[in-house]
Amino acid sequence: MATDFWTAVKGRRSVYTLGKESTISDERIQEIVAEAVKHTPSAFNSQSTRLVLLLGEQHNKLWDITTSTLKAIVPADQFESTQQKMDGFRGAYGTVLFFEDESVIQGLQAAFAAYQDRFPVWSQHTSAMHQFVIWTALEAEGLGANLQHYNPLIDEQVKSEWKLPENWSLVAQLVFGKPTAAPGDKEFKPVEERLKVFK
């Protein structure tokens, strides 16, 4: 499905009302994630991003892990709203987990010592660009998605559950599914306060 670049960028929203259905096949979802990891830029072309796509029961398991992790630390009398939020994520179709491979970052730090403080920051930039591409691409296919950050709370259990390399560091979780309601209007601060032009 061809969508104009700006139509896709402007159409990207945080959608929280997601159902356990998809508008596209699992194969197409996997293709989108694979194309994103192939074509999104990375600092020094390090290709440091690692992605995990969870569908079906594997997606449910992620949110069960997150729910039980939070249950252990959120006061019981405040847990109801957390439980509702978790139920919302679990009720979606799938999740993309974004990791950065720390061994790649350490390799860059060793090779280019002058920038060793910068590589961890640029690695975060790299991850964020991948998050944006997949978020926008999935929504261009009629899905809704929202970006979560339950790292580092869930990192160890996630790595253990899916037997992921120890050097993969979790950065974000993109939850997606078929939207069950339209999101509200976007609010914008005036652009003239955020952009200056000198020519």
Added chain:
Amino acid sequence: MATDFWTAVKGRRSVYTLGKESTISDERIQEIVAEAVKHTPSAFNSQSTRLVLLLGEQHNKLWDITTSTLKAIVPADQFESTQQKMDGFRGAYGTVLFFEDESVIQGLQAAFAAYQDRFPVWSQHTSAMHQFVIWTALEAEGLGANLQHYNPLIDEQVKSEWKLPENWSLVAQLVFGKPTAAPGDKEFKPVEERLKVFK
């Protein structure tokens, strides 16, 4: 000009051979940057990104500042390659400077103390998404671009030269212009080492 989302994503490259011409009007460049700052997501919809578009003599001035800053710290017998690199950037058409407004981040930290360590990281994610959108959009219009990081070396002089607020923190510089040569082929690590699917 309408370009398919994936065509734009796959077409985005680091292009270093840039001329002092543009494929589109200054008004269109400004429109792209304005649309990006309006529609690119930000953590908690904080809209923390601030952009400066430099064209013409203002673009030249940025690279003169960067060159003189580097001249003071790079050993004289190694400066020739730095000078050539700077001449390349200066020889391009324009630069977009990406800042984050630290006062917005501090506001979030005060309002949501539980996440105070995370907001600076998410602010970097926000900036990176803006970098990606503008880079990709400019190249979809036939321009070439590359992303540089001479911050924090040049921050104080840049803020002083263009009288920018003290709370704007520089994150990256996107140099762009009409490509004078085609970039080389991209090299990809195998996708199967970077993406795992569980369903």
